Amino acid sequence: MDPDFWLFLAVGFGAQLVDGCLGMAYGVVSTSALLSMGVTPAAASASVHAAKVFTGAASAASHVAHRNVDWRMLVPLSIGGVVGGCLGTYLLTSVNGELIRPFVVGWLFIMGVVILYRAWRNARPKGLSIHAPGPLGLIGGFFDAVGGGGWGPVVTSTLLSSGENPRKAIGTTNSAELFVAIAISASFITAVLTGHWRSTEMADHLWSVLGLIAGGVIAAPIAGWVTKVLPIRVLTWMVGILIVALAIWQGVQIILS
Template identity: 60%
Template sequence: MDTFLLFLLVGVVAQTADGALGMAYGLIANSVLLALGVPPATASASVHVAKLFTGSASAASHLYHRNILWSLFWPLAIGGVLGGVVGAFVLTGVDGDVIRPFILAYLFAMGVWVLARAARQSRTRELPPRLSGPLGLVGGFLDAIGGGGWGPTVTSTLVGAGAEPRHAIGTVNTSELLVTAAISAAFLVALLTGRWDGGALHDHAWAVGGLIVGGLIAAPFAGWITKRLPQRVLTYAVGTLLILLAAFQGLQIAGLFA
């Protein structure tokens, strides 16, 4: 029960950040699981199962508050599904920690870029839909590999390119639901075909349950927070969160933070 309550709290914090800023649920939850010694593939699978539930509630909130750009939604979702499936199969056969430092370097650079745009008060513009498909492909792959990465990769790129934060966050957060479903299905196929032994997923049932309940508590407020916060505040928040997450995981890799 202590494990359930711990991950309930983690789920509330992670989903509040993810729903309002378009990122962090997977990275926060995955980082905690990895810090507790859970294997990378098992941690990623556990987080994506939880995100199926929390992502549904968050997507409904953004849909209600009209935070979605449909011209970007479908290219992002289709690219994300393809990249996520490939990433899940790579992770079940290769150690995902090998590419983790490169992901963190990218996230840190994007955080600095986003903060620079906020400081300059750059004019917003919409990313061409033809570029959102490849962006979704990369984001889905990194999300499956790192147990989280869809939001930081895609949201940061959209905001950095000049998209209005409210619509970037809502679109990315909602399309993530389809990406998460595809990644979860890929992990299931890998488990059923014997490619992956599952890493004793049942041992982490309380943790997954806590992530789901905590996320469901916070998710309904996501769209409202995103809609109400000023654009510049959201931009600064996205950039700062990216840098903090990259730094935190960098310390973990260096062995300076357990």
């Protein structure tokens, strides 16, 4: 078996464990690993979203089992994410997605600071009542397709910065991500079949993608349980620190490139 399988199994396990617990990072971590191997942004995004279909299904099942999902929020968030993901895929296969990356990083940093402030103030969480879940999903799906990972940082961070319950925000975001991943993967397939986009890289890195799938599926049930048992304030601190760290790290990468 190709050594890349075991390497990416470890990457997928760690990324999904963090993503399932904190509502973000699977796409960012997995895409970064593929990009480091020289894979183009479009091929990396397509590969990661193909893996997300399987890991997302396992993650959604785990969060549903542990009652971490707000069903009223799930539907509009998923619909918005599907539309945004399809639009983002079309853009990514047409232009260089790196052009809008700095704006995503800036938003990420601001949301992280807001979440850390709420954790510091020990602000009491409320039910999922954000007034525009559809548009929020659309923006998250768009950035997720373009950046190969952005659904969690945009959606989870926005929900938490508005004071939502961390468990419900993370569980609902992760469950909706399944439908977004399916839509984005279907969009990439459509782009290939229609001749809009051509790439042979996914076949070249098949073992890496299979490793991401295997690692993510193994980690998903564990992450759903951890989200359920961790204290809300601790979960909020962890999410805030992760978001700010990711924003700083990506900002440094942009400057160095």
